[in-house]
Structure formats: C-alpha cells, structure tokens
Amino acid sequence: MTDQLSEVFELVEVRGLVSGGFAAQGPWVSRATLRETFKFIAMVSGRARLTTDGIDAPIELRPGDVAILNNRSRLELSGGPDDGSDDGSGGPVREVEPIETGLELLEADWDSNDIVLGGRIDLNEAGRTLLGEALPPVAHVQASPSTGANLRGSLHRLFAEVTGNRIGSAFAIRQHAQLVLLEVLRTYVEQAELPPGWLRVLTDERLRPALTLMHSQPDTLWGLNELAHAAAMSRTAFAERFRAVAGMPPRAYLNRWRMMLAQRALRNGDVSVGSLASELGYASESAFSTAFKREVGESPLRYRFNARAQALSS
The missing domain is CATH 1.10.10.60 (Homeodomain-like)
Incomplete structure (x- = not known):
C-alpha cells in the first residue's frame, strides 16, 4: 500500500527538533515569546496549563500530551494548584526558565515534578503552508489509553536520550524527535475533526x-x-x-x-x-x-x- 503521508513528509523535509525543557514543582509559571512558526510542547510527566493567543481558555496538559502551536506569538505554561498565587502554604509562584542541557533533568522526580520538553518543527516553505492549513492555532494531542501508548513510549525514549548524555545523543535526539512528531500527527488524525486540506485527504x-x-x-x-x-x-x-x-x-x-x-x-x-x-x-x-x-x-x-x-x- 502506498504511504502517501510518508511521501509528503519527505518532500516537505519535516524535522522535529528539541530546544529545551525543565522540571518544576508547583506553583510555577514559564513564559516565552515565540518566533518559530510551529512550536511543540510535550508533557513528559505531571500536569500543566497552556495559554496562548488565539484560544479562549487554558488547555490542560496531562502526562503524554503534546500541543503544537501554529503560528502563535506567545506562550505561557503554569503548574501546581490553580489558585492564581501559591500552593496553599504561602509559597510564591516561581518563574521557570527552560534549560538546553538535559543533564539537569536527569534527577527529576517523575512522581512529584512536572516535566516538560519543548521544541520546534522545521519544514521547507511548501511544508509550512501545508501544515499551517492542516492545524488549528493549537493542536492538542491527548495520550489517551486507547490511542496514546505509542506516543507516551516515544516521549519517554526521547526524554531518555535528552538526559542520557550518551555517545551519539545529538543524532538520536533528532531521530526520536522525528518519531514523536509522527506519532503526534498520527494520534491527532485519530482524535480530531480535521479541516479540509492535505492531512485530511491523505488519510x-x-x-x-x-x-x-x-x-x-x-x-x-x-x-x-x-x-x-x-x-x-x-x-x-x-x-x-x-x-x-x-x-x-x-x-x-x-x-x-x-x-x-x-x-x-x-x-x-x-x-x-x-x-x-x-x-x-x-x-x-x-x-x-x-x-x-x-x-x-x-x-x-x-x-x-x-x-x-x-x-x-x-
């Protein structure tokens, strides 16, 4: 059977690239001005609330969820109790800055930390047009029990490479980021009502x-x-x-x-x-x-x- 989605992926030279991440305990907030056309946020562990321009209410991200931001200008992620100020014990909301090296994430506690990886999707000009038409302002892909097992597994393998500092890790991270992106789009196709365009017609x-x-x-x-x-x-x-x-x-x-x-x-x-x-x-x-x-x-x-x-x- 001809795999037309793979053909198009190759033609538009799609690449998923990890740019950084962080581990935090709430309450916390991380803000950024976006310059990439397509930004992705992967919730490896814990939970967070995502806010950006073009959406009416924050999006709840749970373990294994990924959000792709389509031509947005700003991003805010927050974690911990949603009380607007602290965790109920007087602690202030902490500003979190993403880090580029994965070594600092190695000791993160998966049971108590909110762990986030971020990156971008690079495509050629034709690909940017096609993906921009296919996605809403924020494509929220949920790692549900029925459709998200492969996505969660891909995220865990990507995180292991980001934090492992093993020989060849830069190459491996690029490959795993590609697979994460593929699983994200596969899962999105299964979960969402796609608008008319190349992603819908190819499926x-x-x-x-x-x-x-x-x-x-x-x-x-x-x-x-x-x-x-x-x-x-x-x-x-x-x-x-x-x-x-x-x-x-x-x-x-x-x-x-x-x-x-x-x-x-x-x-x-x-x-x-x-x-x-x-x-x-x-x-x-x-x-x-x-x-x-x-x-x-x-x-x-x-x-x-x-x-x-x-x-x-x-």
Whole structure:
C-alpha cells in the first residue's frame, strides 16, 4: 500500500527538533515569546496549563500530551494548584526558565515534578503552508489509553536520550524527535475533526486509490472519470468528496503535488528546467515555468538559486 503521508513528509523535509525543557514543582509559571512558526510542547510527566493567543481558555496538559502551536506569538505554561498565587502554604509562584542541557533533568522526580520538553518543527516553505492549513492555532494531542501508548513510549525514549548524555545523543535526539512528531500527527488524525486540506485527504481511505494514481504518475493529466473510477465512485460523488476533503478540486491538488516534486528536484539536483517540465507532464518548459511561478512565487531557476544559497548559509 502506498504511504502517501510518508511521501509528503519527505518532500516537505519535516524535522522535529528539541530546544529545551525543565522540571518544576508547583506553583510555577514559564513564559516565552515565540518566533518559530510551529512550536511543540510535550508533557513528559505531571500536569500543566497552556495559554496562548488565539484560544479562549487554558488547555490542560496531562502526562503524554503534546500541543503544537501554529503560528502563535506567545506562550505561557503554569503548574501546581490553580489558585492564581501559591500552593496553599504561602509559597510564591516561581518563574521557570527552560534549560538546553538535559543533564539537569536527569534527577527529576517523575512522581512529584512536572516535566516538560519543548521544541520546534522545521519544514521547507511548501511544508509550512501545508501544515499551517492542516492545524488549528493549537493542536492538542491527548495520550489517551486507547490511542496514546505509542506516543507516551516515544516521549519517554526521547526524554531518555535528552538526559542520557550518551555517545551519539545529538543524532538520536533528532531521530526520536522525528518519531514523536509522527506519532503526534498520527494520534491527532485519530482524535480530531480535521479541516479540509492535505492531512485530511491523505488519510481518507475512499480517496486513497485516486491519490495513488496522482502521486505515482504525476506526469499524467488525470481526468475526473479516471480518478472516480479508481475510487469506485461516480464522477459527481468523487468530485464533491474530493473538494470537501482536500479543500480544492483534483486538478489543483495534482498541480500542487507536481510543484512539490519540482521544488525537491530543483533543491537537490541539477536537472534542467526543460527535462523537469517533461517529467512532470507539461507540454513545454514555458508552460511549466509559468505554473511554477504562479504556485511558488518565483521562477524555477531563481528558486534553485535561493534554495541553495539558503542551504549554504544555514
């Protein structure tokens, strides 16, 4: 079975990166101004309340929960009794600053501490657009008993690498952060009512056969009749369902998929624009260049130059 979600993950170059964490006993609060487009907060142990712009009430985070913040400007986490000032014994609310090294978290008491890991999700420009469309301002993924076992396990393995200081830990942390991100999105798909967009269409079983055709043979200008037949649906029913699930008609989706393939080829290879146009089913180089500039905002050659310059500077 074609795994289209994995295909898209590779094309948008998604990476989960851990930036820090802390362990605290309440009452405590941690505040930050956000500069990342996508920030994630993982509740390894304990509980916390998350507040950010764009939500009406604090979100309760429990052990194993993860929240992804989508283009938010500020973040506040608080723990301990929700009495607004102290823990009932006169203690003040303590300001907590995340730390970058995991060694200081090694001695954290899982029974009494609230343990938090934070990080960011890095994607290329196409990926930022796709994920931004797929997620609400805050995507709260709950590690429920029925769906969260894998997520909790992934978080515990990530925490072990962050605190272990073992040889190769930097590489291992990146790999475990990737797996955490994958489990977060898997669990989110199971728990949430997804808005129309790429994440919802990639997980729609009825449309999967049609998507397989478009993904595997992007050089073919697939018509509604062929796609509807592959999905075992009438032409009208298929067109209506595809638009409702993907947020766009099949032809627009195919064009976006072609442009994502084109961007990867231009970033990573030396293929000529003419050859790329032919590989993706365009009648001419000029037709491809026009479509690319309309979708991406710059010509293929300019995109290649800028992408490689950015890679060298990062």
